[in-house]
Amino acid sequence: MDRPRITIFDTTLRDGEQSPGCSMNVQEKVRLAQQLNRLGVDVIEAGFPIASDGDFEAVQRISATVRRPIIAGLARACKGDVDRAWQALQGAAHPRIHVFLATSDIHLQYKLRITREQCLEQAREAVAHAKSLCADVEFSPEDATRTDAGFLCQVVEAVIAAGATTVNIPDTVGYSMPEEYGQLIRTLREKVAGIEKVTISTHCHNDLGLAVANSLAGVQEGVRQVECTINGIGERAGNASLEEIVMAMRVRRDRYPYENAIASEHLFAASQMLAEITRVPVQPNKAIIGRNAFAHEAGIHQDGMLKNPLTYEIMTPQSVGVPDSRLVLGKHSGRHALALRCEQLGHQFERRELDEVYRRFVVLADRIKKVQDGHLLELIRDVVEGNTSNGSGVSSTGKKFPPATAALPLPRAAAAAANSGDAHIAQVAGSAGQATVKIPFSDHHGEQEDYLWGV
Numbered sequence: 086m087d088r089p090r091i092t093i094f095d096t097t098l099r100d101g102e103q104s105p106g107c108s109m110n111v112q113e114k115v116r117l118a119q120q121l122n123r124l125g126v127d128v129i130e131a132g133f134p135i136a137s138d139g140d141f142e143a144v145q146r147i148s149a150t151v152r153r154p155i156i157a158g159l160a161r162a163c164k165g166d167v168d169r170a171w172q173a174l175q176g177a178a179h180p181r182i183h184v185f186l187a188t189s190d191i192h193l194q195y196k197l198r199i200t201r202e203q204c205l206e207q208a209r210e211a212v213a214h215a216k217s218l219c220a221d222v223e224f225s226p227e228d229a230t231r232t233d234a235g236f237l238c239q240v241v242e243a244v245i246a247a248g249a250t251t252v253n254i255p256d257t258v259g260y261s262m263p264e265e266y267g268q269l270i271r272t273l274r275e276k277v278a279g280i281e282k283v284t285i286s287t288h289c290h291n292d293l294g295l296a297v298a299n300s301l302a303g304v305q306e307g308v309r310q311v312e313c314t315i316n317g318i319g320e321r322a323g324n325a326s327l328e329e330i331v332m333a334m335r336v337r338r339d340r341y342p343y344e345n346a347i348a349s350e351h352l353f354a355a356s357q358m359l360a361e362i363t364r365v366p367v368q369p370n371k372a373i374i375g376r377n378a379f380a381h382e383a384g385i386h387q388d389g390m391l392k393n394p395l396t397y398e399i400m401t402p403q404s405v406g407v408p409d410s411r412l413v414l415g416k417h418s419g420r421h422a423l424a425l426r427c428e429q430l431g432h433q434f435e436r437r438e439l440d441e442v443y444r445r446f447v448v449l450a451d452r453i454k455k456v457q458d459g460h461l462l463e464l465i466r467d468v469v470e471g472n473t474s475n476g477s478g479v480s481s482t483g484k485k486f487p488p489a490t491a492a493l494p495l496p497r498a499a500a501a502a503a504n505s506g507d508a509h510i511a512q513v514a515g516s517a518g519q520a521t522v523k524i525p526f527s528d529h530h531g532e533q534e535d536y537l538w539g540v
């Protein structure tokens with residue numbers, strides 16, 4: 086029997102971009118959209134066209150260049166916004182207008198200053214107008230989780246009758262608990278006429294650290310679209326993290342028997358590209374794509390890993406595209422190895438660009454022997470931005486790549502050291518780069534005690 090398909094809706098370029106310090110220019114957004122396309126997301130929310138000319142242009146350019154996924158443009162529930170979104174989406178192969186309107190009493194009263202009746206009418210009208218332009222219309226009742234459930238059902242029923250094809254239930258302020266969120270989806274499925282004709286979607290924020298848990302609770306109650314962002318960026322504490330949602334469903338297929346189209350081996354590259362563009366680093370212990378996500382530092386863990394990776398590893402670094410750290414780039418590395426590492430870091434180059442990257446790489450490698458990812462990203466940025474380089478790994482802006490980000494994740498470092506015959510000393514990732522730590526692999530005394538703190 087076919088497993089139900091979960092649509093992955095990425096809003097890194099819209100909600101993600103709204104987070105402090107994460108704004109991107111049009112060129113950067115197009116680059117990231119191309120990476121999202123390689124990753125296999127089903128929907129890219131490319132921006133909020135009426136918000137600024139830059140947003141409009143980004144939606145327009147992404148519509149013209151990224152042809153496989155659905156491209157969504159956000160609009161408030163009014164004619165001007167919907168028209169502007171539609172204008173930006175003109176060139177899209179698969180356009181979607183995403184209309185939103187707050188429905189909670191607190192938002193109606195203090196933000197919009199309208200009654201529930203006015204809200205209902207405005208939602209209905211805006212969706213009907215969007216539908217007259219575009220077959221694919223999504224509606225989001227903003228602050229749905231703090232909206233009176235009976236009124237929420239009324240609004241959802243009205244927008245479905247007006248032509249919405251996806252109904253998104255946002256936990257806008259990150260207030261919901263997983264069982265509560267699941268119950269809300271269940272209520273909608275029980276009470277709303279026509280709900281079976283549309284796709285129900287989640288959009289959860291992480292203010293209490295529950296965005297992913299809430300999204301998955303929704304999936305178990307019949308949600309078939311999940312809205313999320315790379316690295317979990319987004320307003321305040323962020324959105325549900327795409328990589329966590331995808332890998333949770335992949336690793337625990339026994340609990341989540343659903344399909345999605347994400348090519349998980351591109352997750353790390355997408356994460357790195359976003360961090361590089363926004364210069365907002367990923368926290369080291371971030372699940373799935375953090376620098377330490379696959380690093381095993383405790384001696385007993387390393388011992389177990391060497392005997393059988395399954396002792397401590399529930400997924401392989403390769404499955405999410407974390408590069409094999411045994412591959413150290415130096416001046417004897419060939420163009421192929423360099424191209425491969427660039428690709429793993431989210432950059433695919435034409436031949437001539439690669440020539441230039443390679444030329445600068447050789448100059449740099451000659452000076453610093455081991456070229457780390459941070460150096461390479463600096464160098465790539467200079468080539469992409471067309472800056473002249475002095476080959477020092479320091480960009481023309483003078484900003485040195487922070488050492489914490491430059492350090493490679495070292496998932497297999499211990500294994501590599503052991504395999505090379507140097508079983509007593511392994512390189513492990515330290516907080517400020519790398520540190521050399523003695524690990525007594527051959528010492529089996531006291532192993533029992535080690536298990537006590539190894540949990």
Ligand SMILES: [Zn+2]
Pocket residue numbers: 100257288290319320324
């Ligand atoms: Zn949001």
